[in-house]
Amino acid sequence: MSKLILGIDAGNHTAKVAGPYGTDSYRTAICDWFERDIVEIHGTDDMEFDIDGRKGFAGSIAVYEDEFGGGSMFGDTKAHDDTKIRVLLAIYRYGKKYGIDITDVSLVTGQPIISHKDKDKKRIQDMLTGQHSFTVNGDNVSINIVEVGVGAEGSGAFWADVQAGALRIIDIGSGTVNAATIIDKRYINNASNTFNFGMETVNNKNLSSVARGVILNTTKLKWDRADNVRVCGGIAKDILPFIEQHYGNAELLKPTLQEGSRIVVADPVFANAIGFYKLARNTFG
Known part of the structure; x- marks a missing residue:
């Protein structure tokens, strides 16, 4: 398909995604890979991944199986490797949910207001921009992230309900x-x-x-x-x-999103993702 434009709120608890087809979310817990004696299904967002040589599990399975508890990298910045994994998995899931073959992507993602500095924004842009080849649940995935914008969380939500x-x-x-x-x-x-x-x-x-x-x-x-x-x-x-x-x-806050020919009022949890999507569409569309 042609370039896909997305807004991605790569939260510590849940990743939220907004785009032209609608929204998606998944639990962003991540844990290291291990050999499973019994394959249990913990949630519809269970994912087994290999990204940049890092093998692990993400989604509901990581909430239950994380040896160290929590399964998420917390803090006042998103300029770390877990954000890269969250964003790539979010793009993969969006394509799966809406049955689209994603090749080129332009996106806006978020950074807490206090860390919305040029250094951290550049690190996020550098680690996301470019060609990414990885595997998720046995699928070989190749995605080219063409453009990356970094919005401020909270103020980004404003654009979801101007x-x-x-x-x-x-x-x-x-x-x-x-x-x-x-x-x-x-x-x-x-x-x-x-x-x-x-x-x-x-x-x-x-x-x-x-x-x-x-x-x-x-x-x-x-x-x-x-x-x-x-x-x-x-x-x-x-x-x-x-x-x-x-x-x-x-x-x-009542975020509105155009899904095809209809305008939908989404849950406030998607406010940043929808705001980022609208910023991305205006910037990269």
């Missing part, structure tokens, strides 16, 4: 929380940040406690109780009532 005026975005992930301020479609640095905690890294996973942590840190950025706030991420629907206790104008 609104006029001033908007605050709270993007709650597994390893970090991104808080972004957008005014008249412009990103405001001194009112945005990444908080180094997420749903998989806090000891107290009570949503009320996590919400208090988010509110405490955003008020340090001089956010006001009356601001227009949009919440996205995997737990957006569940944590929104606790965010609303402080930010009365908080709502779910």
Whole structure:
């Protein structure tokens, strides 16, 4: 096929992908390869891969089989080899799901706001751009990533649901929380940040406690109780009532995606992926 354009949010818990055919997601846990005495199916996203000589398992199987626990590389940057594996597997799965033969790909992926620096962005671009040959579940895969853009998580989600005026975005992930301020479609640095905690890294996973942590840190950025706030991420629907206790104008961010001839409102978990896709389409289309 001709060049495929994708937005890929290669999260620490789940990778989310958006493109012209729709969305996809999978659990991004990764563990080293081992000989299996009994082949169990742990989930529809189970994958056995060999990428750049690194053999392992990814998806639900890695959640259960990871010897060291967790199965994901956490932190405030995506400039590491696990991101490369996550992105390549995301592209492979997208082709499988929608029955397309992918050769050339242009994409935008994400980086936490705090690490959205030229050095880290260049490392991500360098490790993703170019020809990649690897195997997944016995399939020989060859993908040429032609162009790579790196967007800021949180602010990237804005482009999934563009609104006029001033908007605050709270993007709650597994390893970090991104808080972004957008005014008249412009990103405001001194009112945005990444908080180094997420749903998989806090000891107290009570949503009320996590919400208090988010509110405490955003008020340090001089956010006001009356601001227009949009919440996205995997737990957006569940944590929104606790965010609303402080930010009365908080709502779910509602990402829209054109799938063929119809426009679909997707789950807020896909906000960054859809925002990245729209940026990629405008940049590389």
